[in-house]
Amino acid sequence: MEAYEQLTAEGYLSSRPGGATTVSRAATAPATRRQAPSAERFLVDFRPGRPDLDAFPRSVWLRSLRRVLAESPSERLGYLDGRGVPELRAALSAYLDRVRGTVSDSERILICSGFGQGIGLLAKVLMARGKRRVALEDPSLDDTRATLGGAGVEVVNIPVDESGIRVELLEAAAADAVIVTPAHQYPTGGVLPATRRAALIEWAARRGGLIVEDDYDAEFRYDREPIGAMQGLCPERIAYAGTASKILAPGLRLGWLVLPPALFDGMVSAKRNADLGSPALDQLAFADFIERGELDRHLRRMRPIYRRRRDALLAAIDRHLPSLHPVGASAGLHVLAWLPPELDEAAFVRAAATAGVGLAGVTPSRGASGPGGVIFGYGAVDEAAIEPGIRRIASAVA
Numbered sequence: 054m055e056a057y058e059q060l061t062a063e064g065y066l067s068s069r070p071g072g073a074t075t076v077s078r079a080a081t082a083p084a085t086r087r088q089a090p091s092a093e094r095f096l097v098d099f100r101p102g103r104p105d106l107d108a109f110p111r112s113v114w115l116r117s118l119r120r121v122l123a124e125s126p127s128e129r130l131g132y133l134d135g136r137g138v139p140e141l142r143a144a145l146s147a148y149l150d151r152v153r154g155t156v157s158d159s160e161r162i163l164i165c166s167g168f169g170q171g172i173g174l175l176a177k178v179l180m181a182r183g184k185r186r187v188a189l190e191d192p193s194l195d196d197t198r199a200t201l202g203g204a205g206v207e208v209v210n211i212p213v214d215e216s217g218i219r220v221e222l223l224e225a226a227a228a229d230a231v232i233v234t235p236a237h238q239y240p241t242g243g244v245l246p247a248t249r250r251a252a253l254i255e256w257a258a259r260r261g262g263l264i265v266e267d268d269y270d271a272e273f274r275y276d277r278e279p280i281g282a283m284q285g286l287c288p289e290r291i292a293y294a295g296t297a298s299k300i301l302a303p304g305l306r307l308g309w310l311v312l313p314p315a316l317f318d319g320m321v322s323a324k325r326n327a328d329l330g331s332p333a334l335d336q337l338a339f340a341d342f343i344e345r346g347e348l349d350r351h352l353r354r355m356r357p358i359y360r361r362r363r364d365a366l367l368a369a370i371d372r373h374l375p376s377l378h379p380v381g382a383s384a385g386l387h388v389l390a391w392l393p394p395e396l397d398e399a400a401f402v403r404a405a406a407t408a409g410v411g412l413a414g415v416t417p418s419r420g421a422s423g424p425g426g427v428i429f430g431y432g433a434v435d436e437a438a439i440e441p442g443i444r445r446i447a448s449a450v451a
Contacts, residue, residue: 096409097442101240101387101430102299108355109302113347114338121337129337133330135321137164137309141340145309148343149295153271154281156288157311163320164331167308168267168296172197172232174323175265175292176204178316184229184263190218192418194239197232197267210420213238215380217245220252230263231256236280237270240389240418240428242381250283257290263316264291270385272300272352275360277383289313297339299386299432300352307331307339359386362431362439369443370429374450377427386432389415391424398425401450408449410442 057074060066067077129138136142139159146159165171179187187201191210201208209226212219217238223231233253235245245253257264266283274280284293293311301307312320324330342348363382370377370390377390392398398414405412405427415426431439 093406093411095406095411097434097438097445098411099429099431099434099442100411100413101428101432102303103430103433104299104302104386105355105358105433106302106304108358110347110351113351114342117338117341117345117347118334121334121341125337129333133333135163135325135330137162137331138333138336138340141336141343142309144340144343145295146311148348149282149293149311153268153295154285155293155311156285157293161312161314161317163310163312163317163324164336165308165310165324166306166328166331167298167303168294169196169200169308170327171294171308171310172265173200173204174320174327175310175316176201176206177323178319179230179263180205181319186226186228186230188223188226188228188231189420190233190238191420192240192415192423193232193234193420194267194269195417198418198420208420212421213241213243215241215243217241217243217249218253220249220256223253223256228260228262230265232265232267233283234267234269235283236268237274237384238381239269239385240381240387240415240426242383242385242389244277244280244383245283250286253283254287254290257287262290263313266291266293268293268295270299273356273359273386274384275356275363275382284311289315292316300348305335305339307335358436359432362434362436363388365436365439366429366431366443369440373440373443373447379429387428387430389426389428391426394424396425396450398427401425401427404449405446408445410445410449412446 057066061068064077066074068074141164142159142162145162146157149155149157186207186209188209188211189198190213198208209228211222211226217235218233235250253264268282282293284291290313292313296308297305366388367379367382370379376393379388379390382388392401398416402412402414413428415428
C-alpha cells in the first residue's frame with residue numbers, strides 16, 4: 054500500500070475510489086545524448102594561458118580548506134552580499150599593496166569568478182551608463198574581445214608596439230574606457246614605460262574615461278626588476294583586475310577587481326544579480342592561503358621552474374627554428390615568436406598540430422591584420438619535453 058501511495062503521489066499511478074489503479078503516464082526513453090567533442094590532445098602542448106597544474110599545492114590548499122571549515126563563522130555559508138567574503142578582501146588588499154604597489158581599500162574590492170566575469174560585469178555597468186566604446190590593445194586576449202562583443206560593447210582597436218599600447222592614438226578613438234596589460238602586454242610582452250603610463254592617466258582625466266588594468270603575468274618575471282601596478286598612481290580612474298588563474302589554477306575561478314568609488318556599487322549590484330556571489334569556501338581558503346604566506350612561497354618556488362622552461366624554449370627555438378623572432382620573454386608564461394614573411398601562420402600551426410604539437414597563432418588575438426606569429430606557452434610543458442617539441446615543429450615545417 055505504501056508503494057502504491059508513493060507512486061500515486063509522484064504521478065505515476067492514478068486511482069479513484071471504487072475504481073482500478075492505472076498507470077497515469079508511460080515512461081519515455083531517455084533522449085539520445087550527443088557525444089561531447091573531445092578536447093584536442095597533443096604530444097607536446099605549447100598553447101598559452103595555462104600554468105603547471107601538477108604543481109598546484111594540493112596539501113597546503115587542503116590544510117587551508119580544513120582550517121576554514123573548522124573555524125569560519127556559520128554566517129559565511131549563507132547568502133553573500135555580492136562583494137565577496139571580508140576575509141579575502143582584506144587579505145588581497147594587504148597583499149596587493151605590499152607586492153604590486155596598489156592603493157586599495159578592502160571595502161572597494163569585488164571578488165568575481167575570474168577575469169572573464171569581471172570584464173563581463175564591467176561591460177554591463179558601462180553600457181547601463183551610456184558608455185559603449187571600449188578601447189582594446191591590438192593584439193590582445195581574444196576572450197576579452199569576445200566578452201565585450203557579447204555584451205554589445207563597441208570595441209576600438211588600438212595598436213601596440215614593443216612598449217605596449219600606443220597611447221597617442223587613444224584621443225582619436227573617442228573611447229569611454231580602455232583595457233590594458235601594462236606589466237606584460239599579451240601577447241607581445243611589452244612593458245608600458247612611465248611616460249606612456251602618465252600619458253594614459255592624463256587621457257583618462259581629460260576624457261573622464263576609465264582605465265582597466267589587467268595585471269597579466271605580473272608575478273612571473275625573470276630578467277627585469279618588478280614593475281608596480283598603475284592603479285597606485287590614480288586609484289580614482291583605474292579599475293585593477295587580478296586573478297588566481299595563472300598563479301595557482303584557472304579551475305579555482307577566483308578573480309578580483311579593485312574599483313574606483315564611482316563604479317563600486319554598480320558592480321556589486323551586477324555581481325549579485327549574476328550569481329549572488331562567488332563560492333564562500335574557496336574564498337575563505339584563498340584568504341587563509343595568502344595570510345599564512347603560502348602564496349608567496351608558491352610563487353618563489355615556481356619562478357625558477359618557469360624560468361628554466363623559458364630558457365629551454367628560447368634555446369631550442371634558436372637551434373631549430375632560427376628564422377623565428379621571439380619577443381617579450383622577460384616575464385610571464387609565454388613567448389611570442391614573429392614569423393618570417395615566407396612562413397604562413399595558419400600553415401605553421403597546422404604543420405605543428407600534424408606533428409603532435411599544440412600552438413596558437415597570433416591572428417585570433419588581433420582586431421586588424423598584421424604580421425604572422427605563433428605563441429609558445431611553456432607554463433604547462435615539462436622542461437624535458439620542450440626541445441623535442443620544437444624539433445617536431447621544425448621537421449614538420451621543413
